[in-house]
Amino acid sequence: MPSMGFRLRLALFFVATLVTVQLLTAGLVYEVTRRALVAEGERQLTANAHAFVAQMDDISARIAGNVEVLSLDYALRAAIAERDRGTVLSVLRNHGRRVGASRMLLVGLDGAVEADTGDTATALTHFPFPDLIDSAYDRRTAAVVALDGKASWMVAVPIYAPQPVGLVVVSVPLDDALLAHMQQLSALPRDVELAAQSAPGHWAVVARGDRHTGLVDSLVAAHQGLPWKPLLTEVDGKEYMVLAQRLKQPKQGTSVVAVLGYSLDDALSPFRSVAIAWATLLALGLGVGLLGAWFTARSVSRPVEALAAAARRIEAGDYRTPASMQRHDEIGQLAGAFGTMTKAVHQREWHIRHQAMHDSVTDLPNRVAAEASIDQDLGDGDRTGEGALLMVGLTRLPEIIKTMGHALCDRLMRDASERMRRVAVDAYLARTSDTQFVLWLSQADQAAAVAAALRILDVLNEPYQETDVSIDRLPSVGIAMAPADGSQASTLLRHAEVAQFAASGSASGLSFYDATTDPHRPDRLSLMGDLRDALDRESLLLHYQPKLNLASQRVDGAEALLRWNHSRRGWIAPDAFIGMAEDTGNIQRVTRWVLASALAQAQKWIERGLPLHIAVNLSTRDLEDAELPARIGGLLSIHQVPADCLTVEVTERAVIGEPDTAIRILRRLAEQGVGIAIDDFGVGQSTFAYLRHLPVSELKIDQMFVKHLASDTNDRTIVRSIVDLSHRLGYRVTAEGVEDQGALDYLASIGCDHAQGYFISRALPADAFAAFATGRDGHAFAGGVQQ
């Protein structure tokens, strides 16, 4: 199971996509809106600045108009012309109130102030802005001036009577109230300030709108000046678009500017509710999307997980719950296919299991199944694990197959199984090999086992009948009892098989397992491993049995006999392992070792001046080895031993079993000059007629005829006949198993060539043999001296 489930990943992917797209959209919209607002702010500010100037002009026009009406007043003109200062002042005051002026001046044509309604403390004697007066005759003249820290709008109007006699200058204060009034009347922005230049780079605010933003102060602080083009800046942490607009001013006057601000925050405020609505929608959409994604993913992942669980159950061998899903989409199709597959796999597995556990011919459980069942029965519950295992073997079966073919044999085996089933209803029946059946009688004792075995033998001894054949099956039954002969099925089976082998040779066809006569004890197999180790580690050795030349009474030859000094078992006789080595294919290695060792020893003797003749036994299997003559030739040349010093001894059985190969090998050996001796002559089936075809140079009379030679006349006759006949055929003769002086004397008397046996000497180690052979040089044999 991955750490992050399919469902979670799917849901996360959906949500992440949704959030990303929404955030990108939001960012885009915000940026576009903001840019649009900045552009709009620039446009509005410029328009507002122009509108502000125009509005000021309107105000000054209104004031000027009023003053002009005043200027045409005959009484005023008369008063001015007549220099009637008192009347003039009162008229000016009166009129000043009408137009909303804070101060009215009468200025003479030479610029001298002739009347001033302002404070006497700040009264002017000479009008400080002569250019205002100069231009007043040509056109209406108005300008913003800063005086005493206050800004005012000054309008100069000449008085004609009918020629100019002076000018009335009206001063309208540009104060917070006026700005507020203008803001009410027009689209003047709420953030507006008037500033007068107190010194280069220093601006003092002289009036401000209804919102006290501090535009000028922060601009001067942040930018050391005022922006004459729209500027985006930050005032008190808020974004503003700011523009300074110069106002009309007299030449000698102080600069007065209007600073207008456009708050982006204010402009954005209508969008704020949109943003909140959007965020709410996003959150809502996110939630719904999350839920939707979760459910969608679940609808996909749930069935997938269910299928996975089903797959795990199937893996564990549980086919009972096929993944059934009532859906019509792809998952449903998958589930359907899955179910079908599960059924098919289940059927196939059942079939395979059945085949694995059953014999296809008889449909009985096979050996594996039988072992499992028997083991289960033996170890089951509180029972003591008693029972009888009957191994039923049909010994003739290979012969029947060769004769009648497999098909009939199969029918025969089916027939056999059916017959056994009939007579052993309660037994567990299985076929454990091609020729063998097994019956497991749970809780049965020996008597019951024998009864069952006899019943089976009865029914199987009835010949198998087909249309034109009648076949005897020759059944045999081996019985192994549990727990006496084993507490495990495998052991019981093996022992029952041993018993069955034994039974197949007996007359009754019935046998119990007997551990003492079991030729198949496991330790035999381990012996072969040890033998291979012994060959590698040279723990085998050769002993040499002297061969006495009866004519010369000298030991002139030896039969090399293999001895094994086992590290744990001590000395092991050749009989105990040679046969098994033959069976397990190890004999050729043994022979090679024996040949090499014997010839090496012969070389040593020859070098010591002992030209001894060595005889080496060959196994039947050795005569299947076509390389043997070449190998012996190689060994002879390596050890510089003459070929006629070596004799190989073979049994009669060896040359009869595989005649063609064996004879070919023997001939090649004989051609090389190696002597061929027939061992144990007389007990086998070989005849002189047969031997004539072989390159035989020597016969060794079996000890059976030699042992009682001293007393048995029949044996004497047989031995004399063999010696005679052999000599006539050109063979030398050696008598084996000479055990007394009488036999030795007789053999010498009839002209037997060599004798060997305990009476002369048992087999000796190489050194002892050399001493023995040397010691006998030139002496007549005194039997038993060494015994």
Add this chain to the structure above:
Amino acid sequence: MRCLLMIAALFLGNAWSAPAAEVVVHLSDGRGHPVNDAVVMLMPATAAVAKSPAGPPATYIIDQHDESFIPYVQVLRPGDKVVFRNSDSTRHHVYSFAAIKTFEFVLRPGESSPALSMDQAGIAAVGCNIHDHMATYLFVSAVPAIAMSSHDGSATLGHLAAGRYTAQVWHPQLHPGHPEPIQNVTIVGDTDTVQLSFTLSLLPDPRMSMDREHLDY
């Protein structure tokens, strides 16, 4: 017009015994247009202003026609008289706050004022309290060499002796508060004709269809 001829006859009468040098003054505004109705005076730089030959005082009629005073500027000798005659069908309230002569009277259509004697030298601006655009100027001066510019912007001052003079120009539309334009003129020979040029900076003509309440800024 008859009065003018009379004055001309007076000057001509003097010509026989006087020098014949001339000063022709050309007046134009800043845009090159000839300026008429300007008063040009030529005053000897060294000698005191010679008294004009005393003649019998003349009476000048300032007519009011189509809501205008005619003429716009009238040059007078001290002691001359003026009569304001209303030739319009409306009343005119003729007034003057001038220092040399203050008067005021309402003239009914067709009515004439009594003759006013202008005894002091100076300028009297006369207006109508009913019609603000009406104005006329009575230029009272004793300077002998005085002339008004004609429509081609020139004014000729004759019968001048050689010597150094100061030429001074006055016009109703000269900028108030500014010094009057003055040039020094030297006449070498008695028959010389000296050309003088003045460029005047003038205010708009108040008699035009001007409405002071609707001036452009």
